Amino acid sequence: xxxxxxxxxxxxLQEGESSSLNCSYTVSGLRGLFWYxxxxxxxxxFLFTLYSAGEEKEKERLKATLTKKESFLHITAPxxxxxxxxxxxxxAQGSGTYKYIFGTGTRLKVLA
Amino acid sequence: KAGVTQTPRxxxxxxxxxxxxxxxxxxxxxxxxxxxxxxxxxxxxLFEYFSETQRNKGNFPGRFSGRQFSxxxxxxxxxxxxxxxxxxxxxxxxxxMNSPLHFGNGTRLTVT
Numbered sequence: 001x002x003x004x005x006x007x008x009x010x011x012x013l014q015e016g017e018s019s020s021l022n023c024s025y026t027v028s029g030l031r032g033l034f035w036y037x038x039x040x041x042x043x044x045x046f047l048f049t050l051y052s053a054g055e056e057k058e059k060e061r062l063k064a065t066l067t068k069k070e071s072f073l074h075i076t077a078p079x080x081x082x083x084x085x086x087x088x089x090x091x092a093q094g095s096g097t098y099k100y101i102f103g104t105g106t107r108l109k110v111l112a
Numbered sequence: 113k114a115g116v117t118q119t120p121r122x123x124x125x126x127x128x129x130x131x132x133x134x135x136x137x138x139x140x141x142x143x144x145x146x147x148x149x150x151x152x153x154x155x156x157x158l159f160e161y162f163s164e165t166q167r168n169k170g171n172f173p174g175r176f177s178g179r180q181f182s183x184x185x186x187x188x189x190x191x192x193x194x195x196x197x198x199x200x201x202x203x204x205x206x207x208x209m210n211s212p213l214h215f216g217n218g219t220r221l222t223v224t
Contacts, residue, residue, distance in 0.1 A: 042217050044213075097160075099168060100213065
């Protein structure tokens, strides 16, 4: 069964304390892996797409990496405004079409 | 470029009633997907429409239905509401299968 698991469920960091969020997946026919940020009361905001193992993408303090079994979202020297829920999703080949499977997210809190 | 617009933002309905939610995708995006988000289950896929045709469907009962109009705007309908239908309903649009989903800010549905 296709599955996406994110860890940890919640993370508290001090401002400037770097860390990584994990997204492990089991899917057949991976087409792409996506990272989103979701603020309270809002919809997910697209961050990155990764397509193949070894690929990396960066944006400000965030860097996403991909292996054959998992992806990491590295947060370097986070600031309080980085506090949000980070969602991982995989796009997999379905029967005749494709489908997205989302993880349940990591709630990140960055303390000043 | 305007983002995905969902209306209304909030809805309170009584068990047994029906409800219609609306979504206007990003201009030029022909694919519209709907997701249900709850704290325990995360984002669950409802269905996807492309050029007025349902292209994919998740594992939800027939009480959940949708449609897409020629201008790509989409509506989702839930009939015979149950307490468990209380959730954030998110609409997402994309330009094609190789592009990421872009989400609206959702409709918060409360069933009492």
